[in-house]
Amino acid sequence: xxxxxxxxxxxxxxxxxxxxxxxxxxxxxxxxxxxxxxxxxxxxxxxxxxxxxxxxxxxxxxxxxxxxxxxxxxxxxxxxxxxxxxxxxxxxxxxxxxxxxxxxxxxxxxxxxxxxxxxxxxxxxxxxxxxxxxxxxxxxxxxxxxxxxxxxxxxxxxxxxxxxxxxxxxxxxxxxxxxxxxxxxxxxxxxxxxxxxxxxxxxxxxxxxxxxxxxxxxxxxxx
Amino acid sequence: xxxxxxxxxxxxxxxxxxxxxxxxxxxxxxxxxxxxxxxxxxxxxxxxxxxxxxxxxxxxxxxxxxxxxxxxxxxxxxxxxxxxxxxxxxxxxxxxxxxxxxxxxxxxxxxxxxxxxxxxxxxxxxxxxxxxxxxxxxxxxxxxxxxxxxxxxxxxxxxxxxxxxxxxxxxxxxxxxxxxxxxxx
Numbered sequence: 001x002x003x004x005x006x007x008x009x010x011x012x013x014x015x016x017x018x019x020x021x022x023x024x025x026x027x028x029x030x031x032x033x034x035x036x037x038x039x040x041x042x043x044x045x046x047x048x049x050x051x052x053x054x055x056x057x058x059x060x061x062x063x064x065x066x067x068x069x070x071x072x073x074x075x076x077x078x079x080x081x082x083x084x085x086x087x088x089x090x091x092x093x094x095x096x097x098x099x100x101x102x103x104x105x106x107x108x109x110x111x112x113x114x115x116x117x118x119x120x121x122x123x124x125x126x127x128x129x130x131x132x133x134x135x136x137x138x139x140x141x142x143x144x145x146x147x148x149x150x151x152x153x154x155x156x157x158x159x160x161x162x163x164x165x166x167x168x169x170x171x172x173x174x175x176x177x178x179x180x181x182x183x184x185x186x187x188x189x190x191x192x193x194x195x196x197x198x199x200x201x202x203x204x205x206x207x208x209x210x211x212x213x214x215x216x217x218x219x220x221x222x223x
Numbered sequence: 224x225x226x227x228x229x230x231x232x233x234x235x236x237x238x239x240x241x242x243x244x245x246x247x248x249x250x251x252x253x254x255x256x257x258x259x260x261x262x263x264x265x266x267x268x269x270x271x272x273x274x275x276x277x278x279x280x281x282x283x284x285x286x287x288x289x290x291x292x293x294x295x296x297x298x299x300x301x302x303x304x305x306x307x308x309x310x311x312x313x314x315x316x317x318x319x320x321x322x323x324x325x326x327x328x329x330x331x332x333x334x335x336x337x338x339x340x341x342x343x344x345x346x347x348x349x350x351x352x353x354x355x356x357x358x359x360x361x362x363x364x365x366x367x368x369x370x371x372x373x374x375x376x377x378x379x380x381x382x383x384x385x386x387x388x389x390x391x392x393x394x395x396x397x398x399x400x401x402x403x404x405x406x407x408x
Contacts, residue, residue: 003289015275015277086240086262086267
């Protein structure tokens with residue numbers, strides 16, 4: 001049972017890091033978004049430190065969306081998705097493993113890049129640690145929610161834009177609690193753990209809802 | 224299975240493969256493994272090769288062997304073939320370490336065919352299996368198909384060229400005369 005899970009995970013990781021994969025592109029896009037914003041809002045260090053966590057979170061959300069449209073479409077285009085559905089394995093688990101590998105290849109690099117980019121935004125060390133922790137706990141939720149959008153738009157050519165429109169409203173709760181947990185760490189009277197635990201709960205809920213919804217959509221998409 | 228273009232040969236194969244829900248009726252398999260559905264006994268060999276250009280040839284094949292569940296009901300005697308042996312048997316063993324992006328169309332087709340050999344499943348659903356193959360590979364394909372039939376397997380194939388198979392039954396599809404527009408592609 002565990003053999004095929006490992007095989008799928010390794011295949012997805014290889015595809016993500018080799019030529020044509022989306023692993024590095026996400027981090028570069030994240031870098032582009034975060035470095036452009038100080039030019040837009042001006043060199044006010046206090047302002048940057050205040051909105052810094054929000055900028056990092058929005059950057060992470062956009063960078064995650066960038067790579068998600070190929071999550072199932074690449075496999076559909078070359079017929080591999082049909083074979084996966086016929087392979088005699090639970091499709092929900094296939095989706096979960098694909099999401100996990102996708103997050104390892106695109107989400108985790110964002111988490112590692114966040115502390116470096118946070119320095120650009122004049123965040124203090126406590127805030128850097130808080131933002132990185134919230135991104136680590138929250139970006140899996142973005143990938144899993146995005147998988148629903150990716151599976152719904154899998155039959156469409158250039159479905160990436162529609163996917164973003166579908167996914168962004170669903171990702172708003174994650175964004176709210178991610179940013180508020182990071183802000184809470186900076187401003188003393190508010191507890192950090194309350195919004196952070198809700199963020200963790202959102203990730204766990206999307207780990208259940210995401211694969212089931214995406215698998216249902218994929219079954220209807222194969223015709 | 225023969226018939227003119229657009230008569231529904233591919234649709235019928237995809238329905239048997241469980242990829243398209245039938246408009247009415249159901250697909251049932253007698254003599255299979257009980258806890259599996261009919262389409263989990265099948266290999267689908269369609270027009271698309273499911274070959275990832277970024278992975279090497281052997282990585283492509285090893286993945287499908289590990290991923291697809293092998294099904295061997297009573298009366299079907301085929302073992303798992305090692306990926307390297309399957310590639311050698313199809314004449315593309317020398318490409319094993321190359322990225323699949325470098326393969327020609329016919330070689331990709333043969334790599335896709337190797338997938339049917341490394342995971343034993345009793346039913347092969349093949350959609351124009353000889354397309355993109357040269358005369359030599361076509362002979363090899365026919366030999367493989369006959370070998371599969373001999374070991375107790377079953378093949379449903381759509382074709383435009385006559386295949387010299389043992390024990391073949393022919394199903395010829397014709398478009399319905401009164402409602403030709405309603406026949407699905």
